[in-house]
Amino acid sequence: MFAFVLRRTGVMFLTVLALTFIVFWLTNLPPNLEKLAKSEASVRMSDAEVASWLDRNGYGTPTLHRYGQWLGVVPGWTREEEGRFTGRCITGTVATLDDIPARCGLLQGQWGFSTVFKQPVADVIKRALSMTSWLMLWVMIVMVPTALTLGVLSGMREGSWTDRILSGFAIVTTATPEYVSGVIFIVVFASATVGISPVLAEMGWIEGKTLFQGTATSAMDRITFWNFALPVMTIALYGIGYIARMTRASMTEVMSQQYIRTARLKGVSFSQVVMKHALRNALIAPFTVIMLQFPWLLNGVVIVETLFNYKGFGWTLVQAAGNNDIPLLLGCSVVAVVLVLITQLISDIGYVFLNPRIRLS
Amino acid sequence: MQDLSWLQIALKSGLAFAPVWIALIATFFLSIRYRRRLGLYGKLFDSFVGQIGFAVVMFWIFTAIFADLIITHDPLVQLSGMKNKLPGTALATAAEGVYPWYLLGGDNLARDVFSRMVMGAREVLKIAPAATVFAFMVGITLGLPAGYFAGKFDTFLSFIANLVLAFPVILLFYLLVTPEIIETGIPTYFAAALFLFPVIFFTVLFNARFHILPARRNLYVGLTLIIGLWAWAGLAFNKDPTGLFSMSPNMLNVFVSVVFVNSPGVFRIVRGLTMDIKARDYVAAGQTRGEGPWYIMLWEILPNARGPLIVDFCLRIGYTTILLGTLGFFGLGVSPESPDWGSTIDDGRRLLAIFPHAALVPAIALMSLVLGLNLLADGLREESLKD
Numbered sequence: 133m134f135a136f137v138l139r140r141t142g143v144m145f146l147t148v149l150a151l152t153f154i155v156f157w158l159t160n161l162p163p164n165l166e167k168l169a170k171s172e173a174s175v176r177m178s179d180a181e182v183a184s185w186l187d188r189n190g191y192g193t194p195t196l197h198r199y200g201q202w203l204g205v206v207p208g209w210t211r212e213e214e215g216r217f218t219g220r221c222i223t224g225t226v227a228t229l230d231d232i233p234a235r236c237g238l239l240q241g242q243w244g245f246s247t248v249f250k251q252p253v254a255d256v257i258k259r260a261l262s263m264t265s266w267l268m269l270w271v272m273i274v275m276v277p278t279a280l281t282l283g284v285l286s287g288m289r290e291g292s293w294t295d296r297i298l299s300g301f302a303i304v305t306t307a308t309p310e311y312v313s314g315v316i317f318i319v320v321f322a323s324a325t326v327g328i329s330p331v332l333a334e335m336g337w338i339e340g341k342t343l344f345q346g347t348a349t350s351a352m353d354r355i356t357f358w359n360f361a362l363p364v365m366t367i368a369l370y371g372i373g374y375i376a377r378m379t380r381a382s383m384t385e386v387m388s389q390q391y392i393r394t395a396r397l398k399g400v401s402f403s404q405v406v407m408k409h410a411l412r413n414a415l416i417a418p419f420t421v422i423m424l425q426f427p428w429l430l431n432g433v434v435i436v437e438t439l440f441n442y443k444g445f446g447w448t449l450v451q452a453a454g455n456n457d458i459p460l461l462l463g464c465s466v467v468a469v470v471l472v473l474i475t476q477l478i479s480d481i482g483y484v485f486l487n488p489r490i491r492l493s
Numbered sequence: 494m495q496d497l498s499w500l501q502i503a504l505k506s507g508l509a510f511a512p513v514w515i516a517l518i519a520t521f522f523l524s525i526r527y528r529r530r531l532g533l534y535g536k537l538f539d540s541f542v543g544q545i546g547f548a549v550v551m552f553w554i555f556t557a558i559f560a561d562l563i564i565t566h567d568p569l570v571q572l573s574g575m576k577n578k579l580p581g582t583a584l585a586t587a588a589e590g591v592y593p594w595y596l597l598g599g600d601n602l603a604r605d606v607f608s609r610m611v612m613g614a615r616e617v618l619k620i621a622p623a624a625t626v627f628a629f630m631v632g633i634t635l636g637l638p639a640g641y642f643a644g645k646f647d648t649f650l651s652f653i654a655n656l657v658l659a660f661p662v663i664l665l666f667y668l669l670v671t672p673e674i675i676e677t678g679i680p681t682y683f684a685a686a687l688f689l690f691p692v693i694f695f696t697v698l699f700n701a702r703f704h705i706l707p708a709r710r711n712l713y714v715g716l717t718l719i720i721g722l723w724a725w726a727g728l729a730f731n732k733d734p735t736g737l738f739s740m741s742p743n744m745l746n747v748f749v750s751v752v753f754v755n756s757p758g759v760f761r762i763v764r765g766l767t768m769d770i771k772a773r774d775y776v777a778a779g780q781t782r783g784e785g786p787w788y789i790m791l792w793e794i795l796p797n798a799r800g801p802l803i804v805d806f807c808l809r810i811g812y813t814t815i816l817l818g819t820l821g822f823f824g825l826g827v828s829p830e831s832p833d834w835g836s837t838i839d840d841g842r843r844l845l846a847i848f849p850h851a852a853l854v855p856a857i858a859l860m861s862l863v864l865g866l867n868l869l870a871d872g873l874r875e876e877s878l879k880d
Contacts, residue, residue: 147656147659150656155664155668158668159668161673161679163674163676163677164673303871307811307860307863307866309815309819309860311818311835311838312856315856316856316857319852322846323846323849325847326849327849346845346846427659427660427661430663435663449663450667450823453667469661476659
């Protein structure tokens with residue numbers, strides 16, 4: 133077991149290294165750097181001026197070397213001009229390099245400086261993640277119990293009407309990407325002119341003009357049911373269908389096992405069979421599925437935060453990518469990739485723990 | 494001209510889709526008539542869910558084919574006075590011979606929402622199935638040997654596949670689908686690598702089967718190489734002298750990214766299926782007969798893996814449609830005028846609370862296509878399990 137976890141962790145670190153290098157390389161392609169130079173210095177620079185600007189700001193070295201600097205394993209670049217020093221680890225200029233740390237990269241906690249937000253990248257990401265974690269928390273609270281209940285209910289009696297209706301619902305939700313369901317939700321619940329809000333408002337059942345709010349900007353200060361229900365629902369809905377289908381498949385398989393039949397023939401009531409014998413075995417597969425949903429949830433977060441204007445991690449990622457903010461984009465990528473890989477690791481290890489039939493040699 | 498009521502809108506839209514209805518009825522009539530002779534495709538018509546899915550999918554395919562006949566206005570033309578008009582509004586200044594209504598209203602640039610939705614089907618169906626086919630070619634060509642030979646080769650390829658799968662898709666799109674990337678020529682290299690796989694696949698496929706009959710082998714492999722490399726040069730490098738195969742740089746970039754994102758998933762499925770089927774007796778029998786590994790992989794294992802692969806193919810076209818919509822939604826890789834559903838939704842969402850129709854129409858169109866594909870996959874799964 134220990135060797136398995138160790139090996140998986142080793143592979144994970146290798147993956148993180150490979151992925152961060154790919155992101156670094158893609159964000160530091162010559163045209164991106166040229167764009168950076170022009171947006172930082174002057175739009176009307178000639179090619180030679182761009183090259184010299186890049187050289188002066190430490191972008192002249194090979195990509196691998198710069199990746200090492202960014203990671204913090206290679207000493208940061210320094211440059212001497214008229215007795216003053218500039219460099220990666222120096223803000224402004226200094227006269228001597230004595231009390232300047234040699235390396236300043238990811239490993240030293242220096243994530244760089246965001247060119248869009250004019251703040252350290254670490255601060256921007258920390259704030260964005262705290263916003264997004266609230267969103268994810270509520271998504272999980274809504275999504276997981278709903279999906280598991282639906283899946284178990286429909287898998288309990290395969291082919292029944294409950295099963296058909298719930299399976300149909302699950303298929304519809306998996307066919308509805310977030311940018312479609314979000315749009316439909318806003319139109320139906322959060323528009324003052326169409327949908328059900330005008331009707332409800334006329335009948336005096338709701339106080340404001342709309343049942344829910346179409347933007348989640350106010351949720352950044354205070355989360356209420358009114359401003360947070362739609363974004364949470366939008367993300368959760370897509371996952372619900374998928375997890376419910378997995379749970380259903382796993383539940384139907386368990387329900388057709390010999391030991392379930394034996395229990396039924398012994399006279400155990402149906403509800404007892406489901407609760408005591410089937411449920412635990414049926415929930416092993418969905419557990420891994422829920423964990424593997426994280427990359428998709430991240431997608432959902434990016435779309436929903438853009439759609440509902442909630443300034444969390446996804447919104448920050450879009451801003452960073454749209455404005456060629458290389459340090460911030462790199463930071464976001466590291467966080468996203470590590471998040472995804474950790475959930476994969478947990479899913480693998482959890483699967484082994486939950487399923488006694490799997491033996492690791 | 495009077496504005497239309499909702500019933501009239503439904504009738505007039507239905508009438509506009511006339512070519513689609515005719516084609517759909519013909520397809521169903523012929524298919525149901527001859528379904529006993531049509532294999533898995535014919536069996537699809539035994540399943541109610543499968544039939545509905547097939548009908549929806551074919552509806553959009555025929556819409557894409559007959560889009561020129563269906564549209565009531567040019568999807569790019571802006572008519573004065575029609576900005577954000579509600580569905581069924583009569584044209585403000587109707588010229589002679591121009592369709593006198595905006596059936597599903599006008600968008601924020603006074604273009605016809607209905608025609609844009611119809612043309613959007615063509616935009617989506619031009620890329621999604623083709624990209625899925627290429628992803629399958631890559632996944633199959635790499636997944637079969639990885640599952641069959643296992644060992645270091647498998648470990649390496651699986652690592653690469655997991656690498657791509659661990660990438661959040663949107664991040665990958667933001668990195669890959671940018672004008673800067675086109676400047677560096679990376680999409681061309683990507684395309685050169687990815688588009689080579691179908692050629693390799695068919696060459697190996699024919700060679701494995703016919704290498705004992707050199708005359709036929711030479712014919713098939715020769716044809717594959719000529720056509721394949723011709724298309725390859727045209728699509729990847731835009732160097733086709735006749736201009737038959739070509740792709741605009743933007744489209745190539747989108748296409749390559751979508752193929753790249755999809756391939757590892759296919760690879761994993763094919764690899765898993767191969768590992769499973771490899772242990773069967775008929776594979777052992779083939780090995781005993783002295784059949785070569787590629788013959789066993791391509792002519793014994795692959796046909797026996799077709800059921801799950803066909804199902805996954807349908808689901809994956811739906812997934813690709815969603816991905817293309819995502820790209821459009823973030824305005825990546827498409828021209829701002831493009832009528833594709835994703836970018837139309839993005840355009841429409843700015844005024845969503847006041848004029849919902851501009852975003853709602855493409856949203857429902859996209860959802861129905863993906864739903865149709867999912868239902869079709871479900872029907873196919875049900876029927877292929879009965880074998």
